[in-house]
Amino acid sequence: MTKSLKKPATMSDVAKEAGVSLKTVSRVFNNEKYVTEDKKARILEAAKTLNFQPAVAARGLAGGRSFMIGLFVDDASGDYVAKMMRGLVNACDATGTHLVVEVIRDLDDVSKVQRAVASVRFDGVILPPPLCDAPALLAFLRENGVPVARIGAGQALEDFASVYIDEELAAYKMTDYLIAKGHKKIGFIIGDPEHACSALRETGYRRAMAAAGLTVEDRFLAQGYFNFPSGRDAAQTLMQGAPDLTAVFASNDEMAAGAVDYLSNAGVRVPDDLSVVGFDDDIAASMMSPTLTTVRQPIEDMARQAHALICNPGDYQKIQHRFSVDIVERQSVRAV
Amino acid sequence: MTKSLKKPATMSDVAKEAGVSLKTVSRVFNNEKYVTEDKKARILEAAKTLNFQPAVAARGLAGGRSFMIGLFVDDASGDYVAKMMRGLVNACDATGTHLVVEVIRDLDDVSKVQRAVASVRFDGVILPPPLCDAPALLAFLRENGVPVARIGAGQALEDFASVYIDEELAAYKMTDYLIAKGHKKIGFIIGDPEHACSALRETGYRRAMAAAGLTVEDRFLAQGYFNFPSGRDAAQTLMQGAPDLTAVFASNDEMAAGAVDYLSNAGVRVPDDLSVVGFDDDIAASMMSPTLTTVRQPIEDMARQAHALICNPGDYQKIQHRFSVDIVERQSVRAV
């Protein structure tokens, strides 16, 4: 009793069944023109009865495309990646492509990328932060002519497709929101320096403060690394050096959650004693207590768009897509 | 200035470079025997200078394997999937295979699975809950001879490889842990009925209660769906019907987080007034306040093992791997 693979139907099987040539079947599955409607219908029906589906391996060999989209991440965890993946899988579904996940931990070592690219021959690769800003990686992909779509990159690059938000403006707006609520002494938790957006968000904060005539003292700032523990530590630093703050802007939600955690344990009530806001609208933002006021970027949509940019490479002018963001008001801010 | 794909080297290029036949190069890359060491060395060196990497598409067409492992999930979010993915990507890396993520939302509709399987020809697919217990899906994969590894399945099936934990025993132990802490009236939040483990965990809870001579009244139980809001709702139900509980066992961490959220807002202190425990050791468990005592299963290891089961199909006796769990003690339980 061997567990034998029931061998799938091939295009010639379909061709035979429909009484046409192999090539005509191929035409149908590639949406080429010059196939009459009745033949097309017969072929589609034959394909259905035979449960036929073209084999990507064969298509990849013969044609140019692999039907594989690479998603390169430095870490597969986190809500950001999860949301992106939802958008991507969705888009892949709609286009008959497939999502291949590769983890690239070392941003300077292209050898893994080289291996993956050479063996899979991706139709394109998606690069979220921080990979989208890794020079070595980008250089390699450029040299090898691999179509790239960057998501959430910190710096614009003319020759790569990119979907992004105006990080600086978003941070500016959030800071402004706090100012509008009457806050004057606003702290800021800086993000991971490895992520290009960290500096942009900080700049947005600083600019908003300056525009409102508010001073940013050094003690208003604390360094974090986009994760929970670093948010906790940063909050402690802030509370020690600047107990007079009335609000803290953590540049992502995980750090905000860490900060709130520290504050609760330290007896500082949020938002009564101190307002806290974040960035990203991470799932944690709506699960914490109080729920977190934050900046939402449409990651799923951005991911879908990134996929589209790879699959239909457009004009050089049209490969940069800016998305707009919203401030999601929840419970962590109090007007003063 | 055309962005021309620098065409990757082929096996014949390597063969020429190393002065051997194509087939000998192939042998080296497939770890076949009968290649002398010096030739092997020359070939490997040639491959390195040419940056050669065999194309999976060609290998897939010619040989039997696609070098693609399918990860079928019903939803790509959540910490469970993220952890699994880490283990899988890791294992793929080590074996030269690639992880393809497919989202299957409808557990009864195999059409999407059929399309994916027919077009990619996965070397095997990994099925986490709840897909690992979906009869239609399993039947289809069985018929088509697709190697399967189930992760965290609720019911044993002899003809499918499986990695799992003893859900019932784990829940039993956790309940027993609470009993050992002096709790007698222990509530339970049931998980999503679509997941087979939900019933098992409930049984474990009931058995432990019975074994300790404790009664489980109906009002001790509330239905949840493995997510945050349902945990919140369930806690409310519990507090209304059974305010005399001293502990609540939520059958996963997200629900536990929801429960704690509700409780805090309702003025019930955790763990002072009520102890709460969860299941899974989700990332939320260490980010909430208080941190959550929970059950940890080694998902990453399980995923790696699942991958191994697919890549080296063993004896029929050896395809079931049980993993053991630990109780992670944190801050959400008080002895009474």
Place this chain on the structure above:
DNA sequence: AATTTTTATGATAGCGCTGTCATGTTTTTA
């Protein structure tokens, strides 16, 4: 020393498709 077995290598035929070209047939335009 003669035979078998093991080791080492390569030639050749596809795997299941798509690209290119050849060959008609119809429609449009001059």
Place this chain on the structure above:
DNA sequence: TAAAAACATGACAGCGCTATCATAAAAATT
């Protein structure tokens, strides 16, 4: 009405590998 253009189809080569077979040398066995 003839020439050109658009439409429709199929034959055939070949993408970059692996499987199968053939071949020959070296090692192990009679």
